[in-house]
Amino acid sequence: MLQTLLLISLLLPLLFIFFKPKSKSNTNSPPKSYPLIGHYLSVYTNRHRLIHWTSDAVRNSPTSTFLLRRPFGQTRVITSNPAVVQYILKTKFSSYQKGDIFRTTLFDLLGDGIFNVDGDAWKFQRQLSSHEFNTKSLKHFVEKVVDAELNERLIPMLTNATVNNTVLDLQDILQRFTFDNVCKIAFGYDPENLTPSLPQAKFACAFEDAVRICSERFRTITPLVWKLKSLLNMGSEKRLKQAVLEIREFANKIASEKRQERDNKSSIQSVDLLSRFLSSGHSDEKFVTDMVISFILAGRDSTSAALTWFFWLVFKNPEVESEIVKEVNEKSDSPVFDEVKEMVYTHAALCESMRLYPPVPVDTKAASEDDVLPDGTVVKKGMMISYHPYAMGRLEKLWGKDWMEFRPERWLEKDETTDNLRLKTIDPYMYPVFQAGPRICLGKDMAFLQMKRVVAGVLRQFKVVPVVDEGSEPVFVAALTSKMKGGFLVKFKERK
Template sequence: MTLQLLASFFLFFCLPLIFLILSKAYSAATANSNKKLLPKSYPLIGSYLDVAANTDRRIQWLSDIVLISPANTYTLHRFLGNRNVITANPAVVQHILKTRFPLYQKGHAFQEALRDFLGNGIFNTNGDNWKFQRQVASHEFNTRSLRKFVENVVETELNDRLIPILAAAVAQNQVLDFQDILQRFAFDNICRIAFGFDPEYLSQPLGQSKFAKAFDDATEISSRRSSSYALPLIWKVQKLLNMGSERRLREAVSEVREFAKNIVRDKKRELAEGTSPESADMLSRFLSSGHSDEDFVTDIVISFILAGKDTTSAALTWFFWLLSKNPEVEKKVVNEARESQSALFTMK
């Protein structure tokens, strides 16, 4: 009887009180979301309330935090004592990525969250496996033939697709979603460089690509897994029950990996028969150098697409946005481009 009374008291009085306290804390965090304040940390949940309040501006929020933190380094507290160390200090970055790199391994939780999508690719592995992939990739990227191949791919994509789309938009006084255009541009380029496959994502009329959509969904959901500030139990239960975002992740990963493996098989057959029209892409180079394991090269190529797709389009988008906000810099860039073009024609 006493236990029942205690349980009733907890349900009717304590839970609403806890909910009220958390609601007020969340409201306060939301109100301060645009202020440059260090997040508050609470027992068990850490800084979850501040994280939730800044979901739509997480990168900017984290940037603000490190800028006002001592040594530009901050420890973000998560659920049940888990922590993330965030830094913008060049000396710390050099220590982690160069000076003591072998000491900073990708943890089990990180690898587990990304394994369905990235397998054992370079972004999700440690030790000798990482070092081997790094050496092979570094060697290939330093070859003159690959650099020339990349130049040809980008030049073709520029002349045949991007510039005509922009010219047509200017002629018709049309407004474009430039970020979408640049994402398509980057996706075509990196797929041709990695696979030797042209998805024609920037070709007119601009339509959807099943492979691009699946790749975007797999990237987004896997990223939410790895950066989740809640317990990983949530996505694990969803995966077990094949529901919610985990169901879409399973479908997207299956589409991406099956598509990639089909290209690997076709490329292996073409190389064996000597019918491959071009063999300068990364996949052909890996296969030609004796790395024929299907899963291994698939993991590597997916990682290369991930490395080149969003990074390139995001950098270009911010570049043009910054130019639009700084007309004097825009004029200097245009003049430099014209001078370089004139010098190039003079040499020819």
């Protein structure tokens, strides 16, 4: 195996020298595929902008579906066709699951957690988790967890930055904010990651490294590369093992403390996710930690990514910002939970932001049998099928000629009975930002409530001003979730 990999590593650079694509700017011509290596040369040329390259490929396809030829005969279907998305996420749901490649790639981090299993294991965990997203739990999350983090940490930090004219990395701040929140709701534990000193907590750093390295595994030319590195305990794979060990040691420590708390009948019982799992009789150590790690991944990275791009777009569109601030001020006398529920325009603005910059830009399933997709694409058993929310948000045929504009109004309509604005019903398979079908995100409502509470708290008091060169745009980079390359440097101004 080692000799084969060494041969590949020597041959591919030579092939790149002789057959290097002439230009990556001509997005209208189809990528060139070669025998044996497929689209490798184009992929290599665009390795720093793969999300944009694959988006161009599917948008320029007549069927909005592109066949990515990988080396050694592997083929992956990438689509932005809503009919195909509905087919794999709903119509033939049982035939398009996570699959062995996805599961193996993320197993070290997620284990048998809900995002990494199929069939009965997935059904069981989803049913168990669904109890955490009822109205009572959501209200507690917003009024106790999010509001405390907002008023006791985030707002004082931004106030101090305003007074001292300090530049902050808002992407980092929001990741810390959501990390504290999700640890409180998942573990009943406060990592205090959003404090004035901005500490680099061991658990948070380990989690960041593990997510990054697992994402990099998907981009290797063949899984044999990262598997060999793991076997030899080399480089990033060595760090991944260390990071996962730190994550699980921390999770197991918290779980042990929760068991003691549960056994001590005189103590006040917690209402966090971990305590509920243990109280329900599911005390297997690995099962519990797998579940909670998946919960943290969903609650930390996706929400902070959505908010980061939202604040950028709001800055770029002052008329939208004015409408949001107006709505926020009108709701300021309402109880916290009612306030965020009733922020219809802000909700629309968040939807519009995630249309252009989805937190999970691409998601992948695997075919469990030979099939033919609604657009005529032939699928073989074991083939990977990726649907592309980032590309779908940029399709003129779905969103019209003004798809490039940040326009929350496209999500709104008038309620004929009250004459008030309300959210339109949008086809979830045309906007699968939270997935759709049986596997639609359980935490969707929780995410919107948290985001709207943050938006209200920040924009009511501050104007967010990015520190960027005039005319420059931040770079969208994609891993398991999206990020803004290099962070999001901003200053805050007190709103008059």
